[in-house]
Amino acid sequence: MRLTTKGRYAVTAMLDLAFHSQIKPVTLTEIATRQTISLSYLEQLFARLRRAGMVKGVRGPGGGYTLSQKTNEINIADIIAAVDEPIDSTKCGGEANCQKHQACLTHDLWVGLSEQIKDYLKSITLADLLEKHHVQEVAKRQDQNTQHIIELTRHTG
Amino acid sequence: MRLTTKGRYAVTAMLDLAFHSQIKPVTLTEIATRQTISLSYLEQLFARLRRAGMVKGVRGPGGGYTLSQKTNEINIADIIAAVDEPIDSTKCGGEANCQKHQACLTHDLWVGLSEQIKDYLKSITLADLLEKHHVQEVAKRQDQNTQHIIELTRHTG
DNA sequence: TACTTAACCAAGTGTAATAGTCAACTATTG
DNA sequence: CAATAGTTGACTATTACACTTGGTTAAGTA
Numbered sequence: 001m002r003l004t005t006k007g008r009y010a011v012t013a014m015l016d017l018a019f020h021s022q023i024k025p026v027t028l029t030e031i032a033t034r035q036t037i038s039l040s041y042l043e044q045l046f047a048r049l050r051r052a053g054m055v056k057g058v059r060g061p062g063g064g065y066t067l068s069q070k071t072n073e074i075n076i077a078d079i080i081a082a083v084d085e086p087i088d089s090t091k092c093g094g095e096a097n098c099q100k101h102q103a104c105l106t107h108d109l110w111v112g113l114s115e116q117i118k119d120y121l122k123s124i125t126l127a128d129l130l131e132k133h134h135v136q137e138v139a140k141r142q143d144q145n146t147q148h149i150i151e152l153t154r155h156t157g
Numbered sequence: 158m159r160l161t162t163k164g165r166y167a168v169t170a171m172l173d174l175a176f177h178s179q180i181k182p183v184t185l186t187e188i189a190t191r192q193t194i195s196l197s198y199l200e201q202l203f204a205r206l207r208r209a210g211m212v213k214g215v216r217g218p219g220g221g222y223t224l225s226q227k228t229n230e231i232n233i234a235d236i237i238a239a240v241d242e243p244i245d246s247t248k249c250g251g252e253a254n255c256q257k258h259q260a261c262l263t264h265d266l267w268v269g270l271s272e273q274i275k276d277y278l279k280s281i282t283l284a285d286l287l288e289k290h291h292v293q294e295v296a297k298r299q300d301q302n303t304q305h306i307i308e309l310t311r312h313t314g
Numbered sequence: 315t316a317c318t319t320a321a322c323c324a325a326g327t328g329t330a331a332t333a334g335t336c337a338a339c340t341a342t343t344g
Numbered sequence: 345c346a347a348t349a350g351t352t353g354a355c356t357a358t359t360a361c362a363c364t365t366g367g368t369t370a371a372g373t374a
Contacts, residue, residue: 003160003274006332008267015263027349035263038334047351060342061348076270085331109172109286110165113233117160120277129266163361184320195363204322217371218319242360 001118007080009037010045014079017055018071018126025064045083052082072127077118158275164237166194167202171236174212175228175283182221202240209239229284234275 013031020026028046032039046065049055056068067074170188177183185203189196203222206212213225224231 001160003158004332008271009333011270012263012267015266019263025349029349040335041333043351044333050351057350058342059340059348059350061344063342063349065350107169109289110169112289113168113281113286114165116281117274117277120274124270124273129270161361166362182320186320197364198362200322201362207322214321215371216319216321216369218373220320220371222321 001077001080001114001121002084003080004084006045006083009035009041010049010079010083011076013037013042013045014049014054014067014074014126015129017065017067018074018130021064021066024062025058025066027064030064048083049079052078054079054082067126070127071130072125074126075122076124076126076129077121080121158234158237158271158278159241160237161241163202163240166192166198167206167236167240168233170194170199170202171206171211171224171231171283172286174222174224175231175287178221178223181219182215182223184221187221205240206236209235211235211239224283227284228287229282231283232279233281233283233286234278237278 012035016031016035017026020030028039028042031037032042046055046057050057050065053068054074055065057063057065169192173188173192174183177187185196185199188194189199203212203214207214207222210225211231212222214220214222
């Protein structure tokens, strides 16, 4: 799981889409203008999002893009994964050229952390963010000292 | 908060350091060899980590690097922040050129998410990861499909 | 004091991803 | 048919990444 500007653009655009596509499709031109992202770059991002089945394109006048799922069914991790290149964070690629035991140990730790982040982002949907915005203002005032209990499911190979 | 290979290298190297610098300083050459990272690249990363006050360099024979804090005082977010370039994720830079209200709304949402991720990574320390590894080995043997409940104390600034 | 070690430092390089452009094509609407 | 807007591909500039080279400085050791 990588977090780059590209992923941020994608999430931002999807949020914009979630906001505005309630009634009719939203054109990329609108999103590009609102979010100050290059239209052609957006086209590339949405090509991937479409292939991932997250948005639907409607051609012709009055067309544009709509979400192909509900906002509470689209999570952040999937959006980012859709636009990012897949990457093997291990370098040793599992076991092949990895002779050093100590090296794999720290690799394991990172992969574990990476999975945690992924799971975390998977648990956050567009709906959460949209809803959260209202709550945020309240929470900002409360400014309380919480303890996070994070539940992690381990994927066994 | 960005998540790139650079940050991964930094975290990996710090984990390696945490493992091996218990008794004596660890040379970058050792880490470079173990983690198959270029020595000079490591030097650059550690220059930043040193400036951030996370590691101490010891010159001369028998020298190397040690952690300047305890493993439970060093969190992942700080490591990543130390090596990454600072980036303004807003593009509107607060308020200056941001005329569009709708744009800032989604920006807010992203910034909020970004803060969440940061807080999350702030709550995970090197000690957590090292400790987790022991648990992992046990879990691996048991080979059961368990659900880990990991309780992380959030450090408030 | 000379030598070795290893941190420290600066400048440069190749590569790949990012961010964006340009141009064409297809489907839909009116 | 014309306008709209998605779809696609190729191409370019910029940048960060990952790494290299070639040093200097400080601290031990012979």
